[in-house]
Amino acid sequence: MADKEQTTDLQEKPFKPSSPSSKLDLNGFWEYADAPQSADFIELADQYELFIDGKFTKPASGNYFDTINPATEKPIAKIAEADEKDINKAVKAARKAYENTWSKISARERGKYIFRLARLIQERAREFAIIESMDGGKPIRESRDVDIPLAAAHFFYYAGWADKLNYAFPNKEVESLGVAGQIIPWNFPLLMLAWKIAPALATGNTVVLKPAETTSLTALKFAELCRDAGLPDGVVNIVTGAGETGAAIVNHDGIDKIAFTGSTEVGKIIMKSLAGSEKKYTLELGGKGPNIIFEDAPVDQAVEGIINAIFFNQGHVCCAGSRLLVQEGIANRVIQKLRDRMETLIVGDPLDKNTDIGAINSKQQFEKINEYLEIGVNEGADIHQSSCSIPENGYFCRPTLFTNVGQSNRIVKEEIFGPVLTIQTFRTAEEGIEKANNTPYGLAGGVWTDKGSKIFKTGQKIRSGVVWSNTYNQFDPTSPFGGYKESGMGREGGLHGLEPYVKLK
Ligand code: ADP
Numbered sequence: 001m002a003d004k005e006q007t008t009d010l011q012e013k014p015f016k017p018s019s020p021s022s023k024l025d026l027n028g029f030w031e032y033a034d035a036p037q038s039a040d041f042i043e044l045a046d047q048y049e050l051f052i053d054g055k056f057t058k059p060a061s062g063n064y065f066d067t068i069n070p071a072t073e074k075p076i077a078k079i080a081e082a083d084e085k086d087i088n089k090a091v092k093a094a095r096k097a098y099e100n101t102w103s104k105i106s107a108r109e110r111g112k113y114i115f116r117l118a119r120l121i122q123e124r125a126r127e128f129a130i131i132e133s134m135d136g137g138k139p140i141r142e143s144r145d146v147d148i149p150l151a152a153a154h155f156f157y158y159a160g161w162a163d164k165l166n167y168a169f170p171n172k173e174v175e176s177l178g179v180a181g182q183i184i185p186w187n188f189p190l191l192m193l194a195w196k197i198a199p200a201l202a203t204g205n206t207v208v209l210k211p212a213e214t215t216s217l218t219a220l221k222f223a224e225l226c227r228d229a230g231l232p233d234g235v236v237n238i239v240t241g242a243g244e245t246g247a248a249i250v251n252h253d254g255i256d257k258i259a260f261t262g263s264t265e266v267g268k269i270i271m272k273s274l275a276g277s278e279k280k281y282t283l284e285l286g287g288k289g290p291n292i293i294f295e296d297a298p299v300d301q302a303v304e305g306i307i308n309a310i311f312f313n314q315g316h317v318c319c320a321g322s323r324l325l326v327q328e329g330i331a332n333r334v335i336q337k338l339r340d341r342m343e344t345l346i347v348g349d350p351l352d353k354n355t356d357i358g359a360i361n362s363k364q365q366f367e368k369i370n371e372y373l374e375i376g377v378n379e380g381a382d383i384h385q386s387s388c389s390i391p392e393n394g395y396f397c398r399p400t401l402f403t404n405v406g407q408s409n410r411i412v413k414e415e416i417f418g419p420v421l422t423i424q425t426f427r428t429a430e431e432g433i434e435k436a437n438n439t440p441y442g443l444a445g446g447v448w449t450d451k452g453s454k455i456f457k458t459g460q461k462i463r464s465g466v467v468w469s470n471t472y473n474q475f476d477p478t479s480p481f482g483g484y485k486e487s488g489m490g491r492e493g494g495l496h497g498l499e500p501y502v503k504l505k
Helices: 008-012 084-102 107-123 125-136 140-161 189-202 217-228 243-250 264-274 299-315 328-343 363-378 429-437 452-461
Strands: 050-052 055-057 064-069 074-080 174-176 179-183 206-210 236-238 257-261 280-284 290-293 323-327 382-385 400-403 420-426 444-448 466-469 502-504
Touching: 050 084, 050 217, 064 125, 074 217, 084 179, 084 206, 084 236, 084 243, 107 125, 107 140, 107 189, 107 217, 125 140, 125 189, 125 217, 140 189, 179 189, 179 243, 189 206, 189 217, 189 257, 206 243, 217 236, 243 257, 243 264, 257 264, 264 280, 290 299, 290 429, 299 328, 299 420, 299 444, 323 328, 323 429, 328 400, 328 420, 363 382, 363 420, 420 429, 429 452, 444 452, 452 466
Parallel strands: 179 206, 179 257, 206 236, 257 280, 290 323, 290 444, 323 420, 400 420, 444 466
Antiparallel strands: 050 055, 050 236, 064 074, 174 502, 382 400
8 A cells, every 4th residue: 555644534524623722622511620739748959969878968070950840941959960970989889788788688678678668659659749740741640640659569569579589580599780770761750760779679789770860859759768768878879960970870890780761872872882891781762662453443442542652641651652553444533533532631730630741851852842743744744733722831742643654754763752643554464563563663562453363463473572452551560561673672570570680590
């Protein structure tokens, strides 16, 4: 079939959006009233230091940078910038803690500390959720119902493994590695911290972790929890800063393992730096997830799934279903339903409990998404945006669909990391699978069909670490996650997530 997709019927019936001024206008009957989450009880300092050897410590350079609320563009606090000297100090503290305490205490004792961290996250869950939304722009509903509970669940899950490693790796001797250097992105700040720190501690390693520069606050609040939990000094060190700070961790000789989640671009730089070194590493990188809808799929359910796959967390999800592949016979129906559903999505204040799509995480990411919108239009694709109102200040982006696109379009090939969906059609299952796999990425995908056999056949043929069927974006600590091809190497989560942190003999 032609590479450019057919949307003729739609062009004959132009879409009529509802009133642009209404926040949510369900057939003119109803608007949602504001439902703000109170942030009055949140205590934030004006300035945050590095957390090294159990103490909050000023950075050697004396430099600080602002962390901004992307919904208001206003600074929230100053964050210390760690340089090589600080990283050196943090690695030394982690090594000392590893040798003197963490590798000496019993596995059961280690497990108790990790359980304690899990419970402390639960106790302060609402506070963490609010800070996550203020610092990162994600809707409170998501940080409250997804990020923070899942972060606690990861600590609970790996706490359970701490004294059972011999069952995880039967007939092997299990040894920890030493000091793990961990670098995480801004899309799920506390959750990514949990994915990294929980398995590292459970396997007996100590850590130096760097959060992303736009979302350091929950990692620094987590440092407070480490202190409250009485975790021995130096077992967890949190160092803040941008790319150079990350590079100083990657290149430090005293580190035994690097765990990185972020862009494929930076992942490649890290791989080059690590080539020839003894360090173990896992990389979880970008994605361009195909979401395949067959003609026999339950359409309304699939439409909800598509919305969840790409607009969840503003599309700031490496496993987002950003490429919709829909079988030709139902394409127009699916697109029309999607556009209708998009009209009902509320874009706005992340701290409002009705908000579906919050703020884009940073100015830089906001500009990148807008650039891609322009690229898409210049490439000749048809753009469809929801007509909802968006706040005047802050970095907000309307949910966007592109139709009339082909495999060669940049918006189809490249990761946008925003609420932007491209839609292509296919006729046969083979064509759908071929299009799904025609990408350098392979992190996640989705299949929607009524037939179990089709799920298995298609799922097996999609080259992705995860394939969801008749659902999307489901996470659980027991389930491994990771990519093929340029989406990375190694697995996090589940039993598989223990392996990168141990030596087996
Ligand atoms: P994203 O597109 O998700 O922001 P990045 O790869 O730019 O992904 O950032 C992910 C993490 O990697 C952040 O914590 C960032 O500060 C860090 N980082 C950026 N550049 C480098 C680098 N050269 N070496 C190590 N870490 C880096």
